[in-house]
Amino acid sequence: MIKFNSMIAIALVAITFTACKKDTNEPIVVVPPSDGSTLTLNGLIASELGSAAGNSVYVDFSRDKQTSVARASWDLGFYCGADFRVILNNTTSAGAKVMTTANASLATVNEADTLGLTLAVSQADPAPSHFAFFDAIDGNLSNTVIPAISATAADNKVIILNRGTGGGIAAKSWIKLKVTRNGSGGYTLQYGKIKETTNFTTVDVPKDANFNFKFVSLTNGTVVSAEPEKTNWDLVWTYSVYQTTFGSTLVPYNFSDLVFINKLAGVTAAVVSASTKSYAAFGESDLSGSITFSSARDVIGSNWRLTQPVTTNGVTAPIGVKADTFFLVKDASGNIYKLKFNSFISNDGGTRGKPVIEYKLLKKGQ
Known part of the structure; x- marks a missing residue:
């Protein structure tokens, strides 16, 4: 009986192996494009x-x-290609400014730094100078408001962001943020509201070669899906x-x-x-x-x-x-x-x- 059971077990293993082998040799079905x-x-x-x-x-x-x-489900897009670039949400008319003050940190940037800023489109009185608030209209990644993210963390500046109200989007708190590269080949984002001095959120954003960008919602502090592969x-x-x-x-x-x-x-x-x-x-x-x-x-x-x-x-x-x-x-x-x-x-x-x-x-x- 033991011998008989052993023979059955060997047979089952052989069948399973054969089935697996057959599966690996089946042709890949290529779906033709829609007519x-x-x-x-x-x-x-x-x-x-x-x-x-x-x-x-x-x-x-x-x-x-x-x-x-x-459109309002995301705030920043992180490029998944070879370069390290971050885009604003043009679909909400988000605008930004790079802080150039020496040694500016998230803790030291405050409301005083936003005085006189609109970082928004003026539908009634638009001006050519307002282009500086927004990423290039042509999608050129070498012309984003946020500079290329440097491998040297200290070289990356603090950014002030108006998340935008274009097309009926509800107003949200302005944000100060900083992006650096991380050890995993992706990005690390730190951000908080303009008045915050210590309570900052940190989000790691990995690159994924299947996508143009990975996106982050600053409302939730999470990586979100905002574009198909x-x-x-x-x-x-x-x-x-x-x-x-x-x-x-x-x-x-x-x-x-x-x-x-x-x-x-x-x-x-x-x-x-x-x-x-x-x-x-x-x-x-x-x-x-x-x-x-x-x-x-x-x-x-x-x-x-x-x-x-x-x-x-x-x-x-x-x-x-x-x-x-x-x-x-x-x-x-x-x-x-x-x-x-x-x-x-x-x-x-x-x-x-x-x-x-x-x-x-x-x-x-x-």
Whole structure:
């Protein structure tokens, strides 16, 4: 009986081993990219105005997926690439200033250091000098308000941060903070309210190569998820600090309905005039024409809609999506989609805060 039981045990082990071996040899299933779809982007959290939609909405064409993230859910983004960079939350219009006082520490920075500061966009009277409060509009990581984080801890300065009220975001306490590198290859953040002298919060933020950034909420003192993995989104629709011209002067300004591409992951896009060829008629063979793909983060930007009627050569284009413009988007895998916006406001049959997009695969990546 003992011998019989031993034989059964050996047989079971052999079966298990064979099953495991078979599993390791099974082919990896590669899901083909989506052929295209129509999506209504979920920009609204509750009953807020559509022009101040509370969500940023990330879109992945190849998976027909949208991911909505509350704009106010994070305050700082920590770059996961080779450089050590920290970004502000442009979607809340957060602004900051670097303290240059010698030997300034979190304990020594106080309310007196905030006198005369706004660190915010003035919608009524914007000025070019206000650009200094915000990270570069083009997403250039070499031009952030917070300087590159030095390996020498003492070289990193104290930052004063206005967390922003852009687009109906509730005002929050101003923060003083300092970021250094830690021994694990990531970041260490220390921060507190402006009046604090001893009660500071410390958060370690690891880098993760699967993401462009890891994000921190200063409300909770935690690392939060505020963006999909970098290969899982192509563009984001959002409210944000942007720029416009007042008279002949370029100034920072808060915009609704902005669209930015995922330039850090290699996504590019091109603008196409429907007067050359309609969206419906544009096909793969047309890609060999005079199409120029751009890596500019704002290549789509606000170029897809009008918030005021525009008259050109006697023809007036009404408020709503631009019927004469569509876009091409090349994702990080080389898939090329054509993209158009169908509606975004009541004038064009849409709902503000819930724009409708349509996209179609033109060419698969290699």
